[in-house]
Amino acid sequence: xxxxxxxxxxxxxxxxxxxxxxxxxxxxxxxxxxxxxxxxxxxxxxxxxxxxxxxxxxxxxxxxxxxxxxxxxxxxxxxxxxxxxxxxxxxxxxxxxxxxxxxxxxxxxxxxxxxxxxxxxxxxxxxxxxxxxxxxxxxxxxxxxxxxxxxxxxxxxxxxxxxxxxxxxxxxxxxxxxxxxxxx
Amino acid sequence: xxxxxxxxxxxxxxxxxxxxxxxxxxxxxxxxxxxxxxxxxxxxxxxxxxxxxxxxxxxxxxxxxxxxxxxxxxxxxxxxxxxxxxxxxxxxxxxxxxxxxxxxxxxxxxxxxxxxxxxxxxxxxxxxxxxxxxxxxxxxxxxxxxxxxxxxxxxxxxxxxxxxxxxxxxxxxxxxxxxxxxxxxxxxxxxxxxxxxxxxxxxxxxxxxxx
Numbered sequence: 001x002x003x004x005x006x007x008x009x010x011x012x013x014x015x016x017x018x019x020x021x022x023x024x025x026x027x028x029x030x031x032x033x034x035x036x037x038x039x040x041x042x043x044x045x046x047x048x049x050x051x052x053x054x055x056x057x058x059x060x061x062x063x064x065x066x067x068x069x070x071x072x073x074x075x076x077x078x079x080x081x082x083x084x085x086x087x088x089x090x091x092x093x094x095x096x097x098x099x100x101x102x103x104x105x106x107x108x109x110x111x112x113x114x115x116x117x118x119x120x121x122x123x124x125x126x127x128x129x130x131x132x133x134x135x136x137x138x139x140x141x142x143x144x145x146x147x148x149x150x151x152x153x154x155x156x157x158x159x160x161x162x163x164x165x166x167x168x169x170x171x172x173x174x175x176x177x178x179x180x181x182x183x184x
Numbered sequence: 185x186x187x188x189x190x191x192x193x194x195x196x197x198x199x200x201x202x203x204x205x206x207x208x209x210x211x212x213x214x215x216x217x218x219x220x221x222x223x224x225x226x227x228x229x230x231x232x233x234x235x236x237x238x239x240x241x242x243x244x245x246x247x248x249x250x251x252x253x254x255x256x257x258x259x260x261x262x263x264x265x266x267x268x269x270x271x272x273x274x275x276x277x278x279x280x281x282x283x284x285x286x287x288x289x290x291x292x293x294x295x296x297x298x299x300x301x302x303x304x305x306x307x308x309x310x311x312x313x314x315x316x317x318x319x320x321x322x323x324x325x326x327x328x329x330x331x332x333x334x335x336x337x338x339x340x341x342x343x344x345x346x347x348x349x350x351x352x353x354x355x356x357x358x359x360x361x362x363x364x365x366x367x368x369x370x371x372x373x374x375x376x377x378x379x380x381x382x383x384x385x386x387x388x389x390x391x392x393x394x395x
Binding site: 019020021022023024025027028031032035054057058061062063065067068069070071072073075076079080082083084086087091107 | 185187190191192194195196198199200201202203204263264265266267332333334336394395
């Protein structure tokens with residue numbers, strides 16, 4: 001997960017810096033990314049009133065926009081965005097008259113909520129597939145990840161259908177063996 | 185409003201921005217308001233022109249202006265989400281520490297029978313009250329100067345703005361009105377007045393600085 005969060009941070013910070021210079025395309029991309037990160041962040045912390053999450057996401061996006069000048073360029077973007085999201089959450093609880101502790105977490109939870117499943121699975125898959133020769137790997141990605149039929153995938157990668165079938169079968173065997181080293 | 189529409193609207197209206205800070209023009213206005221409040225409400229000291237030729241009022245002003253400056257720095261750091269405010273807090277405490285040490289050394293060097301008189305001066309009992317009175321006039325402008333910031337801890341940010349206000353008010357008061365000249369007096373009663381302004385600022389900031 002570590003590397004994905006770091007990649008994500010670099011990407012978001014790049015968008016933020018361009019947004020600060022007034023780039024509407026980067027700003028739109030940043031707000032869209034933040035919407036994706038904030039929605040699960042708030043939903044997870046508002047058990048019982050998930051309906052408020054959408055309002056909080058909007059509130060937070062407006063704050064990110066209106067208060068963008070408070071971003072310190074020497075800081076990770078995530079630290080800034082997390083501090084805003086946490087503040088808005090605390091403020092939300094206070095307005096409801098609820099005393100509610102919001103523990104101070106690592107700022108990276110903001111991205112972790114978003115990427116934890118997607119990111120880890122994708123990275124692991126990439127690592128596992130990397131042991132296959134390139135042509136076999138592309139074939140298996142097309143069939144098992146890309147959603148192509150065996151015939152389509154075979155054609156895309158220059159296999160006959162029969163050869164593709166054998167290749168996928170062998171690849172799966174290799175992959176399974178690589179993940180379960182005890183089984184050979 | 186749909187979130188998609190919101191994102192479109194926000195992205196369409198984006199303009200380049202400079203890093204947010206306390207508005208320096210408004211801070212100068214706060215200084216002006218404090219000076220006017222001292223002159224109109226308390227009156228300028230009668231020997232003002234001569235007094236300002238001696239170093240003492242300026243030494244007092246250096247201390248209270250340093251308090252204001254470090255408090256402004258603290259407020260700025262508290263107003264930028266995710267930034268650690270502690271460097272500014274340490275600087276503020278160091279300024280107080282230097283003044284208290286100076287006052288202590290000066291007291292030790294004073295003959296014992298004059299120490300109490302030097303420490304209490306003529307006006308120890310009204311010094312803090314006067315600083316608060318002047319602060320009340322500068323405070324709205326100081327709080328207004330922070331409106332571009334985004335304090336995630338409104339009470340702490342209010343404390344910092346209150347201390348900044350107190351520092352500005354004490355500088356005007358020390359230069360234009362107050363004739364006290366010992367370091368022990370300034371380190372004690374000025375510091376307490378500024379601290380009281382900070383506490384009131386904290387109570388106000390808790391509500392006024394939410395965004």
